[in-house]
Amino acid sequence: MLALEIQKLCKTYANGVVAVDNIDLQVEQGDFFALLGPNGAGKSSTIGIVSSLVNKTSGSVKVFGYDLDTNLIEAKTCMGLVPQELNFNQFEKVKDIVINQGGFYGLSRRVAKQRAEKYLTQLGLWEKRNEVSRSLSGGMKRRLMIARALIHEPKMLILDEPTAGVDIELRRATWDFLQNINQQGTTIILTTHYLEEAEYLCDGIAIVDKGTIVERTKIKHLIQQLQSESLVLDLQHDTVTCDLPVLENVSMSLIDSRTLEVTFPKSITVNTIFAQLSNKGIQIVSMRNKSNRLEELFLARVGVNLEA
Amino acid sequence: MRLKKNWISFTTLFYREVVRVLRIWPQTLLPSAITISLYFVIFGDIIGARIGDMKGVPYINYIVPGLVMMAIITNSYLNVCSSVFGNKFQKNIEEMLVAPMPHYVIILGYVAGGVLRGVLVGIIVAGVSLFFGKITVYNWWSIIAVGLLTAMLFAFAGYINGMLAKKFDDISIVPLFVLTPLTYLGGVFYSIDLLPPFWQGLSRFNPVIYMVNGFRWGLLGQSDVNISFALSILFLSMVGFFACCWWMMHKGIGIKS
Known part of the structure; x- marks a missing residue:
């Protein structure tokens, strides 16, 4: 009913x-x-x-x-x-x-x-x-x-x-x-x-x-419908940008020396990201979803251009 | 079943209004008693002693019915007006608007509160008048009918004012510029027989004349107007005002956008 x-x-x-x-x-x-x-x-x-x-x-x-x-x-x-x-x-x-x-x-x-x-x-x-x-x-x-x-x-x-x-x-x-x-x-x-x-x-x-x-x-x-996933990773050691691996279609940015934000398409697995980071000697202590991951989708639906 | 629920809704609202009147009694019950005591002292005792009788009745006794009616009119009007506007201002009128309360139940709940305050203050004023003059009862039924109908009529009018008011100033405009002149010129302090013919005729368009004289007839057996006619005018006006309140609620005037 x-x-x-x-x-x-x-x-x-x-x-x-x-x-x-x-x-x-x-x-x-x-x-x-x-x-x-x-x-x-x-x-x-x-x-x-x-x-x-x-x-x-x-x-x-x-x-x-x-x-x-x-x-x-x-x-x-x-x-x-x-x-x-x-x-x-x-x-x-x-x-x-x-x-x-x-x-x-x-x-x-x-x-x-x-x-x-x-x-x-x-x-x-x-x-x-x-x-x-x-x-x-x-x-x-x-x-x-x-x-x-x-x-x-x-x-x-x-x-x-x-x-x-x-x-x-x-x-x-x-x-x-x-x-x-x-x-x-x-x-x-x-x-x-x-x-x-x-x-x-x-x-x-x-x-x-x-x-x-x-x-x-x-x-x-x-x-x-989210085309990409965003994770926030807490790192074990201080890291600088040049230490980060380069992966196609993956965006990595340091929020501070021990906090890394990674945005990647659904076609790439979390395992791949972790493996690349591990190869560079970057150890992950914990991870979480970026809390506002629906925001981009929402803003797209209501016609707000993020880059405007 | 629905009728029982409506009755519970009505008594809930009425009870809330009673609690409000009694909780703030220095604002609701006391002022009229003080003001009207001053009228008794000044117009009844000091000036009234020099006036002598009015239509064969000592002046102080002559003004008692009018002053009681004045208290009933003012208090029943102001109670509903301020309560409805206050509830609108605080938005808690929405508590009733979202509930399954028919419009008439909401209107009558507020009006019953106004009538109660009007009658309570009327009784207080009548009690105060005993210190200055003598109250006789000529016809109980007329006193009850005119008193209640007047209180209801002005409570409905106060409801309309409360619904239409958008700011605090709006709830004092009508009492100040309409109610007070009508009451003072409504035969409270004099008989309209004393006026020149033109003003006598004009006075008969003042509805307060019928209320004051109806009540005076009940107390003293004296009236400038026909009692049956006065009661009919009162009843029809009350029905008209109630219909207006209902229509405003139905349309959401003053309470819904």
Whole structure:
């Protein structure tokens, strides 16, 4: 079953800006789906329309088969939203924010309290339940919005840049939490600027640019489209550029005297690279993927010339 | 089932509004009590003693209904207006917009909060008036009907203002330039029978006249207007304002781009 079905969706704002231009998108139930795109691409507008915070100009949106135009209440019941900007009352207590949201979804106070305890505990906020929300740290505020969005246990959770500005440790914890609820059956759609986040979490991906979808694929397929691989190697001894082997189509550059970045086409194996380095007496202590290896591909899709 | 969920949504919003009113009571409940006490002292006690009777009623007793209505009007309006705008400003109105709450539930939740504050302040002002004059009750039903309908009407009006407001200045313009003149010229301090015929006729276009006189009739049995007509005007205006609120929510005016 489709969790989300968008057809010919358009949004033109009053100032004439076309934010969403004839988008078609389907997300399967149970997917962990990413909407990627640069600032102003139309991701948040699309999510705003789906969550009924933005009026669409034309097109249709169905959530678990419920059309927003004809079955809005049912569609809303299936969704939970974690917006990009903080949107809770800064003067309310943490638990009240979550419990009240349960009430807005029609949950009795007893059930809302039980669920608030469950999700605030899972997200490490239960100790802060009686504190006023404005006293929370940035990361805690983001987790509070996740707990609030889950209070009615939606079938689909939409997250608009959930880890923006969050430190690495917390980001990883949030990823683990989201993966866990996805494994329990919740469809998750997220927008993100972090390509590694999409790679780590998501099965499906859509790249949005200038209001249209320029790529809709599985993340694995996207990675397979990478023409080259980039590795960062930590070297055992100090090395200078003239020590490096020369290989056709392979680019090697020293980041510092003990860190080497190697970019090579998929046709060349890592063994070949290592053998050449070994022949030159260069010993490798450890290696890792270059973290932004999807960036070039992404930028190519959204039409940005790296050399410009 | 849906009705039960809507009821829970409504009571949640109403409860949140009640908590807000009580949490910041020095801003919500106290100011009107102080201001209107000053009216009683100045217009009722000091100046009123020289005026004597108005339509056979001591002046201080004559102004009690109008001052209670003034408190109800101002507080029910301001409560909803500031709450809706505050929620828009902090964006937490989105909590309700993403939830499966029908528009009428959101509107009535806010309005119920405004009515509660209006009525609470009205009761406080009526209590304060006991220190200065005497309150008699001529018709309980009229007092309850006019009081509640007026509070609801102005709470709906405050909701519209809150939806349309884009900055903090916008929530004080209507109370300052529309509400205050209408209230002061709405027969709070005088009977419109004292006005020249032209101004009497003009005053009848002021909706506050009907509220003040409807309430005055309930307390004193005195009115410048027909009570049934006043109640009809109030009810129809309230329905009209509610319809306007619903239409704005439906179109997303002031809350959706």
